[in-house]
Amino acid sequence: MAGTEPVVLVDVEERIATVTLNRPGVRNALSREVTHALWDAVAAAGKAPEVDAVILTGADPAFCAGVDLREASGESPPSAAPRAPGQGPERGADGLYRFLPVIDKPVIAAVNGVAVTGGLELALQCTFLVASSRARFADTHARLGIMPGGGATVLLARSVGPRRAVEMSLTGNFLTAEEALSAGLVNHVVPHEELLPFARGLAADIVSNDQRAVRRLLRHYRQLGNAATLDEAHLIEGLMAETWRPGTSHVAARRGEVTARGRSQTR
Numbered sequence: 001m002a003g004t005e006p007v008v009l010v011d012v013e014e015r016i017a018t019v020t021l022n023r024p025g026v027r028n029a030l031s032r033e034v035t036h037a038l039w040d041a042v043a044a045a046g047k048a049p050e051v052d053a054v055i056l057t058g059a060d061p062a063f064c065a066g067v068d069l070r071e072a073s074g075e076s077p078p079s080a081a082p083r084a085p086g087q088g089p090e091r092g093a094d095g096l097y098r099f100l101p102v103i104d105k106p107v108i109a110a111v112n113g114v115a116v117t118g119g120l121e122l123a124l125q126c127t128f129l130v131a132s133s134r135a136r137f138a139d140t141h142a143r144l145g146i147m148p149g150g151g152a153t154v155l156l157a158r159s160v161g162p163r164r165a166v167e168m169s170l171t172g173n174f175l176t177a178e179e180a181l182s183a184g185l186v187n188h189v190v191p192h193e194e195l196l197p198f199a200r201g202l203a204a205d206i207v208s209n210d211q212r213a214v215r216r217l218l219r220h221y222r223q224l225g226n227a228a229t230l231d232e233a234h235l236i237e238g239l240m241a242e243t244w245r246p247g248t249s250h251v252a253a254r255r256g257e258v259t260a261r262g263r264s265q266t267r
Contacts, residue, residue, distance in 0.1 A: 005022060006022060006037065007021070007022050007023055007031070007033055007034045007037050008020065008021060008022060008034060008037035008038050008041050009022050009059075010041050010044075010045075012045075012048070012050060012051060014204065014207070015050060015051060015052045015053065015207045016051070016052070016053050016054070016055060016200060016203045016204065016207060017041075017045040017048070017051045017053070017054045017055070018054075018055045018057065018196070018200075019038065019041045019042060019045070019054060019055065019056050019057070020056075020057050020058065020059055021034060021038065021056075021057070021058040021059060021063070021064055022059045023059070024058075024059040024060060024061065024062070026065070026068065027058075027061070027062035027064070027065035027113075027114065028058040028059060028062050028063065028064045028065065028119070029064070029065050029066065029067065029068040029069075030064060030066065030067045030068055030099070030118055030119070030122070031068040031071050031079040031080075032068075032071065032078055032079050032080040032082075033079035033080040034068075034079075035089045035099060036080050036083065036089070038089075038099065038100070039088045039089045039099070039100065039101055042054060042056075042100050042101055042103060042107065043088070043101045043103065045103065045105065046101065046103025046104065046105055051105065052105060052206065052207045052211055052214070053105055053106050053107075053108065053203040053206045053207055054103075054105060054106065054107040054108065054203075055107075055108050055110050055196070055199050055200065055203055056100075056107055056108070056109050056110065056122075056126055057109075057110040057111075057112055057195075057196065057199070058111075058112055058113060060112055060113060061112075061113045061134075062112070062113040062114045062119075063109075063111045063112050063113050063114060063115040063119055063123065063135065064114075064115055064116070064118070064119030064122055064123070065114060065116050065117075065119055066116050066117035066118035066119045066120075066140075067117070067118040069144075088101055091149065095149075096149075096150065096151055096154075097121075097149045097150045097151075098125065098150075099118075099121065099122045099125055099150060100122070100125045100126070102222075104215040104218060104219065105214075105215065105218070106127040106128075106203075106206055106214070106218060107125075107126045107127050108126060108127060108128060108129075108130060108199050108202060108203055109122075109123040109126035109128070109129040109130065110130050110132075110195050110196055110199040111123055111129055111130065111131045111132065111135040111137075111177075111186065112132045112134065112135065112192065112195055113132065113134055113135060113136070114135070114136045114137075114138075114174075115135065115136070115137050115138075116136075116137075116138045116139075116140055117138070117139060117140045117141055117144070117148075117152070118150060120137055120138065120139055120152060120156070121148065121150030121151050121152050121155070122150070123137075124150075124151050124152070124155035124156060124159065125150070125151060125155070127218070128186075128187050129180075129185065129186040129187060130186060130187055130188045130189075130190065130195065130198060130199050130202065131177040131180060131181070131186040131188070131189045131190075131195075132177065132189075132190065132191070132192040132195040133177050133178075133189055133190070133191055133192055134177070134192050135176075135177040135180065135186070135189075136174045136175065136176060136177070137168075137174065137175045137180050137185060138168065138172060138173065138174040138175070139152050139156065139165075139168045139169045139172065140172040141169065141172075142169060142170060142171075142172055143172040148169075152169065153165065153169060156168065156169070156185075158225075159183075159184055159185050160183040160184055160185050161183075161184075164183055177189045212246045213246075216240065216244065216246075220236065220237065220240050223236055224236060224237075
């Protein structure tokens with residue numbers, strides 16, 4: 001409808017794209033319109049030469065309450081027409097339903113409130129997570145009587161371990177931000193008002209590095225997820241090291257800056 005506010009907001013500043021889910025009245029529930037706009041925003045950031053890192057967050061008070069159940073159940077009409085295969089969001093050849101396209105830049109989830117079920121899966125599809133002290137996490141598929149398909153069982157188990165993941169899935173109980181930090185689900189917990197500045201600080205640290213190296217390392221970590229053994233993982237890393245050429249000629253020029261930065265962080 002003309003004049004309505006976009007369901008996904010995008011702001012690009014200092015090579016960082018901040019993507020915000022913008023349906024606060026329904027806790028940023030993932031309608032079809034939202035998932036399409038989110039996919040397009042992240043895909044565009046991935047292609048944009050002026051962007052090196054992405055932050056994904058929600059308009060307060062929630063990060064994302066999951067799939068819009070009113071739309072999914074037919075109680076409300078579809079918010080957008082279906083897309084053709086290959087235009088996303090969709091289930092990939094590996095079986096994972098991707099809310100986010102795979103891009104060669106990091107996507108930091110800045111979890112500002114509840115991240116529940118599909119919202120938890122959305123956060124888990126990001127590169128890593130930073131949480132507000134107000135954040136809460138839960139997998140409530142079993143409470144609803146539906147099955148996950150966006151990585152809840154796989155990505156959650158890789159983050160917190162299989163036993164804790166099973167407990168979360170079977171009970172539907174919530175983790176606080178501090179419990180999520182202790183479990184390894186999030187990297188940091190910060191006061192709510194510091195969440196976006198903190199996430200931007202991490203993104204700025206990434207932006208300041210050699211971007212060819214950042215993107216190669218990101219691709220490498222994704223490859224490691226398919227390694228069957230520790231030996232295979234080491235072989236993948238060794239191959240990367242032996243075949244890496246871009247940027248090596250700039251090491252001498254960057255050495256002073258890197259040394260100074262390291263010393264400032266270890267004082």
